[in-house]
Amino acid sequence: MNRKTGKIRFYEFLIFILISFAVICLCVSVGSVAIPLKDTVRAIFSAITGAKEEGLAYPIIVSRRLPRVICVALTGASLSLAGAAMQGLLKNPLADGSTLGVSSGASLGAVIAIAFGISFPSLPFAGTMVMAVVFAFLSLLLILGLAYKLDCSFSTNTIVLIGVIFSMFVSSAMSIIITFSADKLQSITFWTMGSLQNASYKNSLILLGAFIVCGGILFSRARELNAFAIGEDNARHIGVNVRRTKLVILISVSVLIGVCVSIGGTIGFVGLVTPHMVRMLVGPNHGRLLPASAFGGAVFLCLADLVARILLNPLELPIGVVTSIVGAVVFIFIFYRSRKGGR
Amino acid sequence: MSVLEVKALSVSIGRAELVKDLSFSVNEGQWLMICGPNGAGKSTLLNAITGGYAYSGTVLYKGESLKKLSPKKRAAELGILAQNHYVGYEFTVEEVVALGRYAHSKNVLGGMSDEDERHINEALSLTGLNELRNHSVLTLSGGELQRTFLAQVIAQNPKLLLLDEPTNHLDLIYQKQVFELIEKWLEVPGRAVISVVHDLSLARAFGTDALLMDKGRLLSSGDVKKVLSPENLNSVYGMDVGKWMRTMLSQWT
Numbered sequence: 001m002n003r004k005t006g007k008i009r010f011y012e013f014l015i016f017i018l019i020s021f022a023v024i025c026l027c028v029s030v031g032s033v034a035i036p037l038k039d040t041v042r043a044i045f046s047a048i049t050g051a052k053e054e055g056l057a058y059p060i061i062v063s064r065r066l067p068r069v070i071c072v073a074l075t076g077a078s079l080s081l082a083g084a085a086m087q088g089l090l091k092n093p094l095a096d097g098s099t100l101g102v103s104s105g106a107s108l109g110a111v112i113a114i115a116f117g118i119s120f121p122s123l124p125f126a127g128t129m130v131m132a133v134v135f136a137f138l139s140l141l142l143i144l145g146l147a148y149k150l151d152c153s154f155s156t157n158t159i160v161l162i163g164v165i166f167s168m169f170v171s172s173a174m175s176i177i178i179t180f181s182a183d184k185l186q187s188i189t190f191w192t193m194g195s196l197q198n199a200s201y202k203n204s205l206i207l208l209g210a211f212i213v214c215g216g217i218l219f220s221r222a223r224e225l226n227a228f229a230i231g232e233d234n235a236r237h238i239g240v241n242v243r244r245t246k247l248v249i250l251i252s253v254s255v256l257i258g259v260c261v262s263i264g265g266t267i268g269f270v271g272l273v274t275p276h277m278v279r280m281l282v283g284p285n286h287g288r289l290l291p292a293s294a295f296g297g298a299v300f301l302c303l304a305d306l307v308a309r310i311l312l313n314p315l316e317l318p319i320g321v322v323t324s325i326v327g328a329v330v331f332i333f334i335f336y337r338s339r340k341g342g343r
Numbered sequence: 344m345s346v347l348e349v350k351a352l353s354v355s356i357g358r359a360e361l362v363k364d365l366s367f368s369v370n371e372g373q374w375l376m377i378c379g380p381n382g383a384g385k386s387t388l389l390n391a392i393t394g395g396y397a398y399s400g401t402v403l404y405k406g407e408s409l410k411k412l413s414p415k416k417r418a419a420e421l422g423i424l425a426q427n428h429y430v431g432y433e434f435t436v437e438e439v440v441a442l443g444r445y446a447h448s449k450n451v452l453g454g455m456s457d458e459d460e461r462h463i464n465e466a467l468s469l470t471g472l473n474e475l476r477n478h479s480v481l482t483l484s485g486g487e488l489q490r491t492f493l494a495q496v497i498a499q500n501p502k503l504l505l506l507d508e509p510t511n512h513l514d515l516i517y518q519k520q521v522f523e524l525i526e527k528w529l530e531v532p533g534r535a536v537i538s539v540v541h542d543l544s545l546a547r548a549f550g551t552d553a554l555l556m557d558k559g560r561l562l563s564s565g566d567v568k569k570v571l572s573p574e575n576l577n578s579v580y581g582m583d584v585g586k587w588m589r590t591m592l593s594q595w596t
Contacts, residue, residue, distance in 0.1 A: 092431070226434070226442060229431060230430050231430065234492075236394060236395065237393060237418065237423045237496075238446060239415040239418025239445055241413070279432070284434055
């Protein structure tokens with residue numbers, strides 16, 4: 001690894017792409033109806049070229065599995081990138097959309113949009129998305145503001161406690177809304193469970209757009225994130241515009257989380273698990289950590305989705321259940337290590 | 344020529360006024376020692392100058408208001424070494440030192456120019472960290488960590504160096520080395536140093552000028568030997584400082 005410049009090398013990039021591609025192929029071909037890899041590739045190929053295809057493989061692969069897997073990969077990459085950025089900014093390895101309560105805040109926004117019928121005339125989908133993004137950002141501001149008021153820092157204990165309290169607050173707010181709009185219960189519970197079962201190509205385009213824009217912004221702030229990960233004071237000392245950089249990063253993170261939540265609901269702990277594992281592999285320098293986390297997140301969520309689909313076949317688990325089980329274990333592991341080793 | 348000019352500077356946090364109506368200036372080639380008991384407002388003063396606290400009054404850098412400089416521009420001129428360091432992740436020594444070049448680099452993605460490399464290597468060898476450059480900062484001793492951040496601020500190549508207890512955590516050898524290093528750094532024309540120092544002997548030995556502070560107020564400023572005189576020190580510390588120093592020294596005869 002070229003640790004000095006903090007850049008990811010071309011061959012590393014290539015390895016990440018190959019692994020991600022292999023996992024995506026695996027996830028597309030495995031499922032409740034097993035379709036051989038050969039047929040899978042042929043179905044995808046004919047979809048791209050526009051050739052007509054007979055048989056069962058084509059509709060299952062092209063209209064069901066492929067959009068789902070693409071959305072899962074992009075959601076994983078986005079959530080993981082957002083987690084890595086927050087962990088650097090707050091200098092806390094436990095910071096993540098789900099531990100802080102940002103994802104719950106975003107889902108509350110989406111639920112409010114549904115319950116009160118907030119939408120834009122020409123874009124029926126945009127109402128929930130905009131509300132999710134706005135609520136993600138407001139939650140972040142509220143949580144960080146509270147943490148700062150309480151102990152002037154973002155220590156692990158404070159963040160964990162505030163995340164718990166905020167999530168409880170959000171879930172009670174959600175219960176109130178559900179009580180008053182029982183007719184929309186079905187679509188509201190979706191946001192609390194998290195699922196990409198019915199993801200479409202349109203969804204994946206939106207996810208891709210958010211990922212490219214926000215990911216690009218975050219990646220261009222890799223050095224600033226390094227400075228924050230060393231310490232906010234140090235960042236100021238070396239000449240980082242602390243306020244502006246923080247704002248840019250927090251907005252990007254909110255957009256990423258908000259868009260993901262509005263499409264897939266709250267899928268917990270992805271942003272906690274992958275950056276942690278990736279950091280052990282490539283080190284804490286964000287020039288490498290951010291791209292590696294994006295790939296890692298895509299792979300992790302695809303595999304989690306695969307487990308959710310085939311574990312209790314033909315029954316399907318919500319994907320959030322799988323990530324939360326893994327996430328809880330990793331969370332305890334990091335917390336234990338941070339208490340023991342003082343890191 | 345005056346590098347830094349502070350006029351009527353006050354810093355309040357909440358209701359507490361930590362620094363009250365302070366004025367002084369630092370010229371090229373000077374090493375200003377800021378002395379005083381704990382809680383005198385020394386670190387607060389340094390932090391206010393580098394933008395860590397809001398303040399009233401004016402701070403002029405080479406005749407220009409410091410508040411008007413962009414963070415990057417300010418960091419290219421003023422370097423600060425903080426008192427305590429705590430790094431959360433396993434960065435290498437070299438990665439931490441390389442961040443000192445942030446204010447000078449134009450490449451958004453953090454590519455290093457030859458000049459950046461030269462400054463980093465120079466800072467690493469000046470502070471004796473060449474062999475540790477690829478070590479994780481989490482494995483360093485307190486003194487090594489202190490030298491890592493000293494190397495960062497040297498790589499930053501500022502004109503004015505602000506040091507908050509630079510020999511904090513350092514053993515005797517490195518105290519000597521660091522002070523001699525800074526003395527040599529100061530030989531280049533156009534540079535100046537301000538440092539908070541608790542060791543009054545070190546202050547008198549290396550400083551050219553001094554500020555004596557107590558409870559946020561400036562008691563005396565000017566030539567180091569005059570400011571740190573036995574009379575001044577006795578009244579600030581409430582003890583016979585000279586006698587104590589002589590008692591310490593007599594342990595060696």
